[in-house]
Amino acid sequence: MYDYIPNIIIIALFIFALFIAILVSINFAFLMPVFKHVDTLRKKNKSNKVGENIYSLFNIPIISFQSSFILIISHATCSICYETLDKILEENIHKKIPVLSLLGSDDERNSISDFHLKFDKKILIIDIEQDKLSMNGFPIAPYYLLVDRNGEIIKNSAVFEMIENKWEEVERIA
CATH class of the missing domain: 1.20.5 (Single alpha-helices involved in coiled-coils or other helix-helix interfaces)
Structure with a gap:
């Protein structure tokens, strides 16, 4: 049924x-x-930037270095950027690592001035719009790039020691 x-x-x-x-x-x-x-x-994403040229990527003026250099992406209001850059400059004074900072900001004039006052005599600083950094895959700071003398990115990392070790390796070969 x-x-x-x-x-x-x-x-x-x-x-x-x-x-x-x-x-x-x-x-x-x-x-x-x-x-x-x-x-x-x-x-x-920044991990895909190895091999790209920083001058065309960020549209910044060409800077002549005799060797590879470290590009630090910083932000004017980033306290970690200040601390890290102080530590890097203090610990590596004898190595004479060429350092360039792209300083991103969102129009915080006082913070930009403070950053320049603190580091202008120690490293080269180029001001850049934060949007340009974010659009190119670098929304965080600090971030480190190892760049060859022609402006091509060799290595990138959020950990400075990884970039520093690679710089020493590149300089030994050169």
């Missing part, structure tokens, strides 16, 4: 599974633009 009930359950489960499959495919269609955006961000 109730022989048709198992068939109805199987048909109901099939319709339910089909419904879930349609919902999943619709959601993935809605998410595709999000995934494309993530891919775009990944392409702009």
Whole structure:
């Protein structure tokens, strides 16, 4: 008498599974633009900058160094940038590592002036719009780039010691 009930359950489960499959495919269609955006961000990520030229990347004037140098991406209001740069300059005074800082800011004139007053006599500082840094995949500071004398990025890291060790290796070879 109730022989048709198992068939109805199987048909109901099939319709339910089909419904879930349609919902999943619709959601993935809605998410595709999000995934494309993530891919775009990944392409702009700083890890992909090795081999690029800093002068064209940041549209800054060409600076002549006789050797590779360390580019520090700093921010005018970043207390860690101040502390780290002080430490780097103090610990590496005998190595004479050429250092350049791209100083990002969001129009904090006092902070920019303070940074220049503290470090202008020790390193070369170039002011740059924070948006230009962020758009090129460098939203955090401090961040370190090892750059060859022609402006090409050799290595990049959020850890200074990794850049410092690579600089010493490059200088030994040169």
